[in-house]
Structures are given as C-alpha cells and as structure tokens.
Amino acid sequence: xxxxxxxxxxRPRITAPHRELLDQVLDKWSLxxxxxxxxxxxxxxxxxxxxxxxxxxxxTAALRRLERNGMVERVVxxxxxxxxxxxxxxxxxxxxxxxxxxxxxxxxxxxxxxxARERYDxxx
Amino acid sequence: xxxxxxxxxxRPRITAPHRELLDQVLDKWSLxxxxxxxxxxxxxxxxxxxxxxxxxxxxTAALRRLERNGMVERVVxxxxxxxxxxxxxxxxxxxxxxxxxxxxxxxxxxxxxxxARERYDxxx
DNA sequence: CAGAATCCAATCAGATACTG
DNA sequence: CAGTATCTGATTGGATTCTG
Numbered sequence: 001x002x003x004x005x006x007x008x009x010x011r012p013r014i015t016a017p018h019r020e021l022l023d024q025v026l027d028k029w030s031l032x033x034x035x036x037x038x039x040x041x042x043x044x045x046x047x048x049x050x051x052x053x054x055x056x057x058x059x060t061a062a063l064r065r066l067e068r069n070g071m072v073e074r075v076v077x078x079x080x081x082x083x084x085x086x087x088x089x090x091x092x093x094x095x096x097x098x099x100x101x102x103x104x105x106x107x108x109x110x111x112x113x114x115x116a117r118e119r120y121d122x123x124x
Numbered sequence: 125x126x127x128x129x130x131x132x133x134x135r136p137r138i139t140a141p142h143r144e145l146l147d148q149v150l151d152k153w154s155l156x157x158x159x160x161x162x163x164x165x166x167x168x169x170x171x172x173x174x175x176x177x178x179x180x181x182x183x184t185a186a187l188r189r190l191e192r193n194g195m196v197e198r199v200v201x202x203x204x205x206x207x208x209x210x211x212x213x214x215x216x217x218x219x220x221x222x223x224x225x226x227x228x229x230x231x232x233x234x235x236x237x238x239x240a241r242e243r244y245d246x247x248x
Numbered sequence: 249c250a251g252a253a254t255c256c257a258a259t260c261a262g263a264t265a266c267t268g
Numbered sequence: 269c270a271g272t273a274t275c276t277g278a279t280t281g282g283a284t285t286c287t288g
Contacts, residue, residue, distance in 0.1 A: 070240025
C-alpha cells in the first residue's frame with residue numbers, strides 16, 4: 001500500500017489532477033447542484049428554480065461538468081416536449097459526506113471567521 | 125422512517141455566506157497555500173517556490189484572503205531587507221482535516237472519474 | 249526580500265434570441 | 269421543456285516594472 005516508509009508528516013500532496021478534479025466538483029454552482037440532487041432527482045427547470053439565481057447557461061455548464069466526471073446522470077424521456085431528469089450517481093453520492101463535512105465546518109467556524117474579517121478590515 | 129423534529133431530508137442548505145466562505149478558502153491557490161503552511165511556517169518566496177507555478181500576484185491575493193478570513197497569520201520582522209513569515213492559525217488548522225478528506229476522496233475515486241470522462245468523451 | 253502598480257490578453261457571466 | 273448560439277461587459281490572470 002505504500003512504496004516507501006514515509007513519515008507521518010509526509011502527507012499526500014495536491015497534484016494537478018487532484019486539483020483539477022476538485023475544481024470541477026467544488027465550484028460555486030456544482031456544490032449546490034449536488035446538494036439538490038442528493039435530496040432527489042430533478043428536472044432542469046426544477047433545479048433552476050431551486051438554486052436561487054443561477055442562469056441557464058451556468059446551470060447547463062455545471063451539469064455537463066458533473067455528468068462528465070460521473071457525478072450526475074442525465075436521463076432523457078423522449079416525449080413531446082421532452083423531459084430530462086438529472087440524478088446523482090453512486091459515484092456522486094460518495095461526495096455527500098464531504099459536502100456535509102464542508103457545510104459543518106463553515107457552520108461551526110463562521111462566527112470566528114467573521115470576527116477575523118472585522119479585525120482585518122478595521123486595521124487596514 | 126423518520127423521527128419527529130427534523131426530517132432526514134432536511135439537511136442544512138448551502139447559503140450565500142457559507143458558499144462565499146468556501147469560495148475564499150477552497151480556491152485553487154488557497155488549498156495549496158494551506159497545505160504548505162500546515163506543514164511549516166514559510167516565507168513569501170519559500171511559498172512561491174514550493175507551489176509550482178503560482179505568480180506573485182496570485183500568491184499575494186491568496187495569502188490576503190486567507191489572512192482576512194483568519195486562516196493564516198502574517199508575521200513581519202523589520203530587518204533590512206524585511207522578512208515576512210506566514211503561518212497557519214488555530215482556526216486554520218481546523219481546515220486540515222477537511223483538506224485531508226478532500227484529498228483522500230480524490231485519491232480513492234480518481235480512477236472511476238477518469239473512466240467516466242472517457243465514456244463521456246467517447247459518446248460525444 | 250516582499251510586495252504594489254500597471255497593462256493587456258483571455259476567460260467568464262449575463263442578457264437576449266432562437267430551436268426541436 | 270430543455271436547451272444552443274451569440275454578443276457584450278466585467279472579471280481574472282500573466283507579464284512586466286518599480287520600490288522600501
């Protein structure tokens with residue numbers, strides 16, 4: 001499992017591919033899309049309404065990125081007019097714990113962060 | 125299937141302040157700065173060398189953001205030429221677990237993601 | 249050394265119009 | 269409904285120059 005006997009302090013580094021994946025998955029709209037789809041599958045315009053001020057363009061881009069990375073599945077029903085449902089994939093659900101952890105962290109530390117901001121803004 | 129009080133589906137939502145904080149802390153360069161400073165305090169140019177291709181401008185911006193949000197502390201020694209050391213704060217260290225979790229997730233799922241990308245790119 | 253200031257190219261986001 | 273296409277104004281990122 002380990003090539004060499006590394007010290008505990010030698011934690012894995014963020015490499016370009018990892019960084020890139022996080023970028024695609026943690027960006028502004030993707031997080032909110034994932035959050036919505038974790039709750040239930042939804043259609044395009046449902047998502048649009050559920051996520052406050054996302055434009056159609058940004059939502060489309062976020063969905064395509066998530067689909068490409070295997071986080072979200074696009075299910076088309078060829079009716080007239082056609083219906084498209086987006087749903088989270090098994091791979092996508094592995095992100096849910098992480099999302100919760102992120103949200104938990106912001107909730108716990110928001111007050112401290114706001115104090116830090118006030119201090120910083122005052123002294124400058 | 126669900127208890128009184130909060131339904132299981134009623135998970136906390138990402139609100140604007142939370143989203144904004146995550147943006148400031150999870151962006152491309154900030155993650156790598158935090159990773160570096162979690163290992164040891166470093167000076168400006170040390171960080172610059174440690175983080176492959178960051179420009180001075182981007183590094184400065186990331187450090188200012190992290191400082192403003194209380195994640196990083198800037199320690200100035202008024203020598204000639206002056207020395208500036210950046211170090212992680214206690215609040216900043218609360219992010220470390222999250223960073224590890226993020227990195228762990230990418231490591232575990234990278235292969236699946238790459239397969240998903242190939243599938244997507246092929247069919248389009 | 250540790251930046252600030254400036255200029256410029258490239259990217260992005262919003263609005264609008266159109267389509268199967 | 270679920271998008272695509274296009275135009276445009278704003279924001280970003282890199283390169284360069286300068287400074288205490």
